[in-house]
Amino acid sequence: MRCPICHHSCRIQRTWIITDHLRELTRCCKNSECGHVFATHEEYIRTIVEPVAAPVVQPNNPSSIAL
Numbered sequence: 001m002r003c004p005i006c007h008h009s010c011r012i013q014r015t016w017i018i019t020d021h022l023r024e025l026t027r028c029c030k031n032s033e034c035g036h037v038f039a040t041h042e043e044y045i046r047t048i049v050e051p052v053a054a055p056v057v058q059p060n061n062p063s064s065i066a067l
């Protein structure tokens, strides 16, 4: 993501895990003349390609793993 103020690239300063599918990121603009620090969300939205060999968690028992 680019800085919404000056459109330079940014670096991620901190990450907080909110849920298994949502993180809050603190980003810092790399432009030394800007220095904007801001927060964004990173969220899982859907699967594009199903995993080939990953274990499947049963929906009625999240702690169990089917092999």
Ligand SMILES: [Zn+2]
Pocket (backbone or CB within 6 Å): 003, 004, 005, 006, 007, 008, 029, 030, 031, 034, 035, 036
């Ligand atoms: Zn900036």
